[in-house]
Amino acid sequence: MSSNTGFAQILDLEILARALRGDMAAFADIYRLYGRACYNLALRLLGNAATAEDIVQEVFLKLMSMLRSFRGEAPFGAWLKRLTVNASIDFLRRERRLDGVDAEAILAQQAAIEPGAEQAIDVQVLLRQLSPRARAVLVLHELEGYTHKEMASLFGQTESYSKSLLARSLQRLNALVDAAAPTSSADHV
Template sequence: MNRSANTDMSGLAPLSGFAQIVEASVLARAQRGDMPAFATLYARFGQPCYGLALRLTGNAAQAEDLVQEVFLKLIETIRSYRGDAPFGAWLKRMTANAAIDQLRKNKRFVDADPEAMFAAADAVDASPAQKLDAAALLRRLPPRARAVLVLHELEGYTHTEIAKLFGQSESYSKSILARGLQRLHASVAEPQAET
């Protein structure tokens, strides 16, 4: 039976995103510096990296820059990949870390006070149609809240993992997530109240 590299072990459903299976030979060639192997990795994981970067940064240009940065860093760091976790999970963490680092460099995480963070984001005006668009809703959140929400709710990170990424406590991560979700629920409810 000829099984595609993008199917799960049962052969029933194609895998996508960061869950894609990468052949050991491709990883070995990439670890030796083989550029066609890196092209294969980019072809498989470029879009998932971009999607995660876009959800975390809320900015298409920043997300594109971030993907380039991650894959350039991958060329330098792939030799350190030991295979303890699936390659996609390793690359996902690298992408999340790079997005958080980029947001810090841009000083979008300067304000660590949750009250001030949400008060500043309340100034963003959006039309009723935008309020129902998921991407627009995420963009209305402060950068740190958006990142915590995306990492926890969409990417499956635990509060412990998020706390380590941000250098904060688990309770801080939980607080930011709760406030972010509350804010999203309120944003979705607003257009219904207007009708």
């Protein structure tokens, strides 16, 4: 048994061949292998469990129609990861109609009423306090290893936009950690 998890798991070629023939049990096997990894990535990018679930459903529905475009030039998990990132970024683009709303102010209000600040620092809570684009850039660069060039292409922006947004996001995240640290620094042995 392989110790690989998440997107690094190896998809059995027989399962892939069955899925290409339209075998729904093979699609279920693929979901069992990669569903959690897709959900976790979408959750980190979008900061909302229900939206992440919707993205996973969208990705696996797309997978059924797009599987023939998988060329095998990269591992299947990397290809599926790219589908998940693209679906998440597309969701953020669709939500641009909310541009007139001050997302930072809304997130600050949510953070003020969100429980758990007095407990250990919760990374998901901190990430949710960033704007959706800032969170996506930070997660893609710092956790998923995307380059600024790749992110510029994904977001339709320049590399300097990506670098600037990442720097501001890290600065804000550090400030949030500093603000939360005094209340979570109780000495435990």
